[in-house]
Amino acid sequence: xxxxxxxxxxxxxxxxxxxxxxxxxxxxxxxxxxxxxxxxxxxxxxxxxxxxxxxxxxxxxxxxxxxxxxxxxxxxxxxxxxxxxxxxxxxxxxxxxxxxxxx
Numbered sequence: 001x002x003x004x005x006x007x008x009x010x011x012x013x014x015x016x017x018x019x020x021x022x023x024x025x026x027x028x029x030x031x032x033x034x035x036x037x038x039x040x041x042x043x044x045x046x047x048x049x050x051x052x053x054x055x056x057x058x059x060x061x062x063x064x065x066x067x068x069x070x071x072x073x074x075x076x077x078x079x080x081x082x083x084x085x086x087x088x089x090x091x092x093x094x095x096x097x098x099x100x101x102x103x
Contacts, residue, residue: 045075052065055069
């Protein structure tokens with residue numbers, strides 16, 4: 001029996017994203033649009049996303065940061081990857097250290 005590491009990684013990443021969104025949903029009520037990093041450069045969004053990803057993977061993502069990380073994820077996915085989750089996932093897995101968020 002062989003496992004497919006790409007599908008396993010996709011499922012794991014998807015589960016993390018769903019967890020972030022589920023945890024952030026109650027906090028979304030009443031949030032203003034100024035929380036969105038719409039003016040941030042794509043490289044800044046990439047660095048912030050990788051930082052969130054590392055914190056989530058290491059169990060260090062504080063509940064107060066979950067909403068901001070969710071906003072960063074959505075903005076990065078939309079602006080840098082045309083809304084394509086799979087493209088964002090492939091990119092993020094090639095930059096696991098977060099040291100260089102440039103494409």
